[in-house]
Amino acid sequence: METVDSNALSAQHLVKIYNPDRPELAVRAVDDVSFTVERGESVAIVGPSGGGKSTLMYMLGCLSRPTSGSYLIDGRDVARLSDDALAEVRNRHIGFVFQAANLLPRRTAVENVMLPLAYAGARGARERALEALERVGLAQRAAHRPNELSGGQLQRVAIARALVTRPSLLLCDEPTGALDSRTGREILDLLEALNREGTTLLMVTHDAAVARRMRRALRIGDGRLEADGPTEEVLDGAPARASDAGGG
Amino acid sequence: MLLWETLGTAWKALGASKLRTALTTLGMVIGVGAVVTMLAMGEGARAMVEGKIRSLGTNLLSVTPGAPARGPVRTGSVETLTWDDARAIAELREVARVSPESMGSAQVRYLAKNMTSGVVGATVPYLAVHSYDLTAGTAFSDNDLLARRRVAIIGANVARTLFGNLSPVGERIQIKGMSFKVLGVLEEKGNEGFSSPDDQILVPLSTHQAALFGRDYLSSIALQVASEEATSRVQTEIKRLLRLRHRLGASAEDDFDVRSQQEMLQVMGQVIGIFTALLGSVAAVSLLVGGIGIMNIMLVSVGERTREIGLRMAVGARRRNILLQFLVESVIVSVAGGLVGLGLGAVGAAGVASVAGWPMVVPVYAVVLALATSFGVGLVFGVSPARRAARLDPVEALLHE
Ligand SMILES: Nc1ncnc2c1ncn2[C@@H]1O[C@H](COP(=O)(O)OP(=O)(O)O)[C@@H](O)[C@H]1O
Ligand SMILES: [Mg+2]
Numbered sequence: 001m002e003t004v005d006s007n008a009l010s011a012q013h014l015v016k017i018y019n020p021d022r023p024e025l026a027v028r029a030v031d032d033v034s035f036t037v038e039r040g041e042s043v044a045i046v047g048p049s050g051g052g053k054s055t056l057m058y059m060l061g062c063l064s065r066p067t068s069g070s071y072l073i074d075g076r077d078v079a080r081l082s083d084d085a086l087a088e089v090r091n092r093h094i095g096f097v098f099q100a101a102n103l104l105p106r107r108t109a110v111e112n113v114m115l116p117l118a119y120a121g122a123r124g125a126r127e128r129a130l131e132a133l134e135r136v137g138l139a140q141r142a143a144h145r146p147n148e149l150s151g152g153q154l155q156r157v158a159i160a161r162a163l164v165t166r167p168s169l170l171l172c173d174e175p176t177g178a179l180d181s182r183t184g185r186e187i188l189d190l191l192e193a194l195n196r197e198g199t200t201l202l203m204v205t206h207d208a209a210v211a212r213r214m215r216r217a218l219r220i221g222d223g224r225l226e227a228d229g230p231t232e233e234v235l236d237g238a239p240a241r242a243s244d245a246g247g248g
Numbered sequence: 249m250l251l252w253e254t255l256g257t258a259w260k261a262l263g264a265s266k267l268r269t270a271l272t273t274l275g276m277v278i279g280v281g282a283v284v285t286m287l288a289m290g291e292g293a294r295a296m297v298e299g300k301i302r303s304l305g306t307n308l309l310s311v312t313p314g315a316p317a318r319g320p321v322r323t324g325s326v327e328t329l330t331w332d333d334a335r336a337i338a339e340l341r342e343v344a345r346v347s348p349e350s351m352g353s354a355q356v357r358y359l360a361k362n363m364t365s366g367v368v369g370a371t372v373p374y375l376a377v378h379s380y381d382l383t384a385g386t387a388f389s390d391n392d393l394l395a396r397r398r399v400a401i402i403g404a405n406v407a408r409t410l411f412g413n414l415s416p417v418g419e420r421i422q423i424k425g426m427s428f429k430v431l432g433v434l435e436e437k438g439n440e441g442f443s444s445p446d447d448q449i450l451v452p453l454s455t456h457q458a459a460l461f462g463r464d465y466l467s468s469i470a471l472q473v474a475s476e477e478a479t480s481r482v483q484t485e486i487k488r489l490l491r492l493r494h495r496l497g498a499s500a501e502d503d504f505d506v507r508s509q510q511e512m513l514q515v516m517g518q519v520i521g522i523f524t525a526l527l528g529s530v531a532a533v534s535l536l537v538g539g540i541g542i543m544n545i546m547l548v549s550v551g552e553r554t555r556e557i558g559l560r561m562a563v564g565a566r567r568r569n570i571l572l573q574f575l576v577e578s579v580i581v582s583v584a585g586g587l588v589g590l591g592l593g594a595v596g597a598a599g600v601a602s603v604a605g606w607p608m609v610v611p612v613y614a615v616v617l618a619l620a621t622s623f624g625v626g627l628v629f630g631v632s633p634a635r636r637a638a639r640l641d642p643v644e645a646l647l648h649e
Contacts, residue, residue, distance in 0.1 A: 063562060063642040084566045091564020098646070102559045106260040118253035119564040161563065 008169055008200040009060060010036040013069035016055050016223075020067060029055040031223035032069070039168070042192070042201040044211035044231055047220040053204045054173055056220060060202060061094050061171045062086045074168065091120050095162030095199075097191075099174040101154035103146040103161075109133060110142040113160045120165055132160040136190060152183035159190060163199070170194060172203040176210060188213050208235055250569065258577045261549065269581060272545045275538025276585025276625065277592060280618045282531030284593025287614040289600050290524025296606035297517045301510055303379065307344075307476045308509035309483060311337070311469040311490070316505040327465040328503045331453065333493060334469045340485050342478040343471055345373040350456050351467040356449060357422040358410040365406055366448040367423060369456025377470050380445060385417035385432030393452045396459065400428040401450040404436035423449065424460055438605050479508055535621060538585065539629035546578050546633035557637050558645025571638035578630025579623060586622025590615060 016030040029052045037043055045053050058064045059071060062078055065086075071078045074093055081089065090096075103112045113129035122128065133139050136156040146154060155175060162170060172191065176184030192213060195201040205211050217234035219227035227234045262269045313328040334348035350369035355362065374380075375387055382401065392399050400421065407416050416430045428451065437445050457464050473482045486506050494503055550557070557570055594610050601608035 058643045061562070063646070084568075087561065087564050087566040090562060096562050102555065102646075104257075104260075104556060104559075106264060107256075111256075115253070115560070116563040118250050119560075119566070119569060121250060165564075 007036050007072070008039045008041070008074070010072040011060070011069070012071070014056070014059060014066045014071060015068045016052075016059060016064070017067045018055075028223050030059065030066075030220075033220070033223075033225045034069075035218060035225060035228055037200060037202065039200055040195070040198050041216060042195045042214040043203070044214035044217040045202060045204045045220060046206065046208070046211050046217055046234070047226070049206060051221045052223040053206075053220050055223075057171055057173055057202070057204050060169075061096060062089045087119070091116055092165055093167050093169060095159075095165070095167040095170045097155070097158050097162050097170065097172040097175045099177040101146070101151075101158040103154060103157055105146050108143050108145055109138060109149065109157045109160075112146070112157055113164050116161060116165045122165075129160070129164055132164040133157070135163065136160045150183075151179055152186060155179065155183075155187050156190070159187070159194075163194060167199070169200045169202065172201070174205055174207075175203065176205075176207070184210070211235060254569075254573055254576055257573060258580055261553070261577060262580065268545065272542055272581050273585030273588065275534065275541040276582050276622055277538075277589040279531065279533075279535035279538045280586045280589025280622055281592035281596060282534055282589075283528055283621070284590055284610065284614050284618050285596035285600065286524055286527040286531050287617070288593065288597030288608070288610045289604075290520055290528075291609040291611045291614075292597070292601045292604065292606040293520045293524075294517055295609055297513050297520065299607075301513050307473040307479055308377070309471050309473060309479065309486070310507055310509055310512060311471070311486060312505050312507075313465070313467075313503065314505065315501050315503060316507075327463075328494060329466040329469060330464060331457075331466065333490060334466065336489055336493060337469060337471060337486055340482065340489065342474045342482050342485075344474045345377050345472040347371060347374045347377040347470040348453060348466050349374070349468050349470060350453060350461070350463075350465070352456065352461045354424045354460065356406070356410065358416075358419065361410045363406070363409050365403075367456065367460065368448050368450050369453035369461075370450045371453050373472075374450065374470075377472050378445070380437070381435045382432040383435045384415065385430065388431055388450075388452055393454050396454040397452060398426060398428045398455055398459065399431045399452065401432045401434060402430055403434045403444070403446040403448045405444075405446040406449055407433045423451070426459060483508070532621075535625055539582070539625040542578050542582055542626065543629040543633060545581075546574060546630055547636065549577070550574060550633050550637040553637075554640065554645050554648035557640055558642055558648065561640070561642040562646060567638040570640075571634045574634035574637050575627065575630045578633065579626035582622045582626025582629075583619065586618050586625075589622070590618045593618070 012034050014030055014033045015028070018027040018029055019025040031052075033056060045056065047053055059066050062073065065079055073089060076089070078086065078089070104115070110126065110129045110133060113132050114125045117125035117128060130139065130142055133142050136159050138153060138156050138160065141149060141153060149157065170191065175191070176187050179187060188210065191201060191203070201214070203210070203214055211217055212231055212235065214231055216229065217227070217231040218225060219234050311329065331348050334346050337343060338346040348371060352367045352369070353364060354367045356365045371393060372388065372390055375382070383404070385401070387401060388397070388399050400423065402410070402416060402421075410416065410421060411419070416433055419430050420427050421430060422428070434445055434450075451460065473479050483506050487502065490504050491502065496503065560570060597610055598608045
């Protein structure tokens with residue numbers, strides 16, 4: 001086992017069962033998944049639709065608790081945290097980028113970026129939000145509302161909102177899924193640059209081209225971790241890493 | 249920081265559908281408006297009664313026929329009080345003035361003008377006992393009473409109705425077809441509650457009994473006591489005297505009632521209080537309806553904003569932040585409705601006051617009550633939608649369509 005210190009996150013025997021109380025509806029969406037991610041890694045989570053990628057990401061993002069297994073983020077065991085503590089972990093340690101930008105429609109770009117800081121109780125929120133917008137190249141659009149921005153710009157605002165609290169972990173669920181390929185590439189360039197600066201990057205995607213931008217890939221199918229390794233090997237059908245798959 | 253974000257969100261959310269927000273506040277507007285109007289009406293009526301007590305002085309007693317009733321409302325007419333009773337009372341020590349009175353109602357005519365008016369049989373002390381003044385002419389004298397003259401003093405409204413701008417003094421009016429000479433006109437008193445001297449005609453009690461109505465019992469005896477501290481002594485004395493005069497045995501009930509004017513007005517004040525409370529609580533029901541309306545709209549709002557709630561949770565909102573957000577919104581809607589209702593209630597109260605002729609009073613406690621109530625309604629009826637929002641599962645909320 002690696003030491004906890006060097007891990008951004010560590011998942012051990014993670015299981016997520018939807019509707020566990022109703023056998024006829026129960027779904028084992030994530031089934032005994034174990035892996036660790038070091039600080040500063042870039043990891044693609046790939047696999048067929050319905051395989052459990054999003055479910056896994058929600059657990060990694062502290063939006064839901066595993067049914068069983070343990071999940072440590074920055075050394076803290078999430079399963080044992082209260083709802084408030086989970087909210088704080090999401091606020092300070094994690095940034096989300098979803099397929100849809102999910103901006104508040106009647107707020108300007110900078111107000112949207114300020115939102116996490118409001119819940120953090122941070123000072124100088126506007127300045128920090130403007131910095132974050134600057135970082136994603138949208139400083140001139142700070143006062144624009146979502147309906148005045150293009151799809152790529154909306155996603156940049158969402159990224160600015162994700163990084164404004166300077167999280168150690170950036171979780172993306174198909175962040176380019178709704179964009180044309182050129183805009184998508186620009187967004188990926190941006191995420192890659194953030195990763196180079198030290199932010200751990202986890203990206204759920206079904207698009208091999210997107211996945212290839214990440215150095216490592218996890219393949220999830222039927223809730224199980226089917227492969228874990230350098231992206232090229234995983235995409236080209238290599239088996240899971242021996243250490244994680246328990247000697248496959 | 250978070251406070252501004254919360255208020256800003258509330259402002260945008262409520263401003264996004266202004267019509268809906270306005271309609272949501274309507275229940276509170278009507279409820280608070282009605283409550284404030286009712287309370288102000290009660291206060292106005294009470295102020296009027298208190299003013300009347302002050303102007304009457306505290307040394308007035310009123311003797312009425314019939315057993316003492318619990319309320320101010322007497323049933324039936326009872327023939328127990330006579331002019332001789334009044335004369336006997338006048339002989340008591342510490343009694344300053346006695347005014348025996350008999351009420352009637354008759355058709356009154358001047359030339360082609362006609363009206364039905366209260367006709368009061370009165371004696372000379374009447375005006376002094378009731379603190380009435382004349383604006384024109386003279387009062388009647390003892391001679392008018394002795395001679396049963398057909399003379400009259402008319403109230404201000406009667407004068408206006410029958411004579412318009414003409415001077416009534418010296419003219420002849422017909423009461424029950426009999427000709428009466430107008431001696432004087434009473435000054436205008438305005439509405440004094442249940443009856444007003446403005447609508448009455450005074451004639452000598454002797455004439456009233458003999459010529460007009462043919463009965464020799466009295467409707468009431470009003471009297472002035474020499475000093476305020478003598479009031480209860482005189483009250484007891486009158487009771488003893490009248491029981492004796494009416495030959496009531498030890499076990500028999502009083503067949504008359506002696507009350508100070510102050511007592512009567514206090515009873516009236518109590519009745520007003522009960523009416524106010526009753527009407528106020530009816531109005532309060534509309535607050536309940538308003539609250540339910542707010543709850544309904546807040547539930548709709550939570551449904552519409554489920555994704556927003558999920559997003560807020562994802563970026564770090566705690567459950568209590570979400571709870572507070574929706575509570576703030578429902579309280580804002582409710583208090584805004586309350587404020588508008590307060591203004592509307594004040595307008596309503598002013599309207600009622602000008603019609604009823606009492607002072608316009610919006611008591612401070614009504615303002616405080618209105619604001620506290622609308623705050624409370626917003627809180628109470630906002631709790632359930634806000635809790636629903638705060639308890640949402642972050643993932644389900646984010647995935648909500
Ligand atoms: N809220 C839910 N309740 C029940 N089943 C769910 C729920 N969310 C997802 N699932 C099921 O869990 C499995 C994994 O879904 P998901 O994590 O969305 O996969 P992916 O993101 O890889 O497409 C699927 O079979 C899906 O139907
Ligand atoms: Mg998915």
